[in-house]
Amino acid sequence: MNHLTTDQIIRYSKVILMAYISFFGLLVMYSNFTDYATNYEYVAHVLSMDTTQNNEKTSYRAITSPLLHHRIYWLIITLEVTYTVYCLMGTYQLFRNIHASAKKFHEAKKFSIIGLLIGLFIYYVCLQVVGVEWFNMDKSQTWNAKDWARHIVDFMLPLLMYVTLKIER
Template sequence: MTNLTTAQLIRRSKVAIVFMVGVLGTLIVYSNATDYNSNYIYLGHILNMDTTDSHLMYRSINSEIMHHRIYWMIMTLETIFTSACLLGGYQLARNINSSEQQFHEAKKYAVLGFLVALFVYYFCLQVVGNEWFDMDQSKDWNAMSWAQSIVDFLLPALIFLVMKIDS
């Protein structure tokens, strides 16, 4: 450990964080693929707004075809963020001893993955799910705390990743 510089440790921690997000995505994609129906039902309740006492019911989407399409869109975005993070982690690991510029350029897939994940868990779930579909009003079908915990990790991790403190 005495031969490991702070800069090397920072680079390794960035690689580890990107791979952690990639593993998170892998588990989410696996769950969606192997337990499609449970997650589909969850999303269906959010889109139907059937467990909210909202005066905004005109916003609900009651079409099962649209539920499937929205779910497939979310699963596609989750696959994209997972793939980008795993590729980004690989690119960072491959460039762990490269120049500062090369290491920084190797971050692009990881940054893309983090941005897509933030789009899914912040914009799609928290903004659209909560503000449009009143998801927070449901006691049973509310993904706010789950999505918030992911965003609470992703945003500071993204800031740490893009900082040029790894020279």
């Protein structure tokens, strides 16, 4: 361990943390493809707003079409696949450039940054903003992923900041 410099450890930590979030993406993708019905049911209930407190002032927001449920769920799956692929490519690029110059290592962060931004779009914008604020997902006792999504954002956002920092020498 004494032969590693702090700069090398920082570089390795960025690769390792990107590998963690990529692994999470792979598990989410696996779940979406192997248990489509359960995950579809979640999306359908949130969009239908059928397990939230029925309020006439907000019920007009509900989407009750199963066709739209499937389309929206496939959009989410597509975004999750895209986020995962970018994060995997970012992890690979960082690892490939781990011993490169600071400039080259910094440039290798592009895919990681794009992947994390897509991930934040999914888990913050889609779930926390649209799911909670528009479809009242947080009012459902059964189909509420607000806290789950918040935990992901709580990891992704600091990771995005950490990866983008140009502190390598």
